[in-house]
Amino acid sequence: xxxxxxxxxxxFDTILREVVEEHRHTLLTIPGVYxxxxxxxxxxxxxxxxxxxxxxxxxxxxGSEIVLTGPSPEAWENLDYxxxxxxxxxxxxxxxxxxxxxRLADLHNEGQFHAFGCGWCQKRVVEGQPDDWSNFQGVLQxxxxxxxCEECASKYLSLKAFAEME
Ligand SMILES: [Zn+2]
Numbered sequence: 001x002x003x004x005x006x007x008x009x010x011x012f013d014t015i016l017r018e019v020v021e022e023h024r025h026t027l028l029t030i031p032g033v034y035x036x037x038x039x040x041x042x043x044x045x046x047x048x049x050x051x052x053x054x055x056x057x058x059x060x061x062x063g064s065e066i067v068l069t070g071p072s073p074e075a076w077e078n079l080d081y082x083x084x085x086x087x088x089x090x091x092x093x094x095x096x097x098x099x100x101x102x103r104l105a106d107l108h109n110e111g112q113f114h115a116f117g118c119g120w121c122q123k124r125v126v127e128g129q130p131d132d133w134s135n136f137q138g139v140l141q142x143x144x145x146x147x148x149c150e151e152c153a154s155k156y157l158s159l160k161a162f163a164e165m166e
Contacts, residue, residue: 017122061088062124069097075105083108086115090126092140103135118149120156125149 020027028034038045048058059066066088076084087104088096090113096104107113113128125144130136145153 014120014122059085059088061085065094067095068101069095071098073098073102073105075109076101079105079108083115086124086126087113089124090115090128090139090141091136092138100135116144116147118144118152119147120152121149123149123151 028037044060057068057070059068079087087108091100091104093100104113107128107130112130113126115124115126117123118125125142126140127142127144128136128139143150143153145156148156
């Protein structure tokens with residue numbers, strides 16, 4: 001028998017988040033989930049329908065609406081959805097045009113952008129290092145240490161310092 005008593009609620013939640021993320025495409029088929037989500041996101045669904053634009057042109061990244069004005073360049077189309085979202089999160093603009101998409105795609109393809117989920121809190125950490133910052137004013141630059149976001153990294157460092165005092 002495995003002893004689960006040492007598992008904290010936090011650890012359980014972290015693993016649960018991973019599982020949910022992996023099953024996101026089938027979540028609606030779980031009994032009860034459809035009812036809750038369709039009610040909760042009712043207005044958002046109606047707003048999107050009302051706007052009448054294809055889904056690809058309107059995104060919700062980290063809760064904020066972003067409008068992509070076409071036509072989207074091929075380099076952008078070739079990126080997977082998650083990478084696009086990471087780039088949009090970092091770019092931090094509510095309206096993104098073809099030139100912006102091209103620049104963001106280039107940045108990613110030249111290896112000057114990276115993103116990952118914080119090892120502790122799962123928050124997306126997005127960092128860009130463009131050669132020329134003039135087109136990237138107002139980005140949501142996040143610092144990280146190792147695989148942790150800035151916030152968790154500072155928590156980690158203070159815990160470590162505390163442990164070393166003992
Ligand atoms: Zn974190």
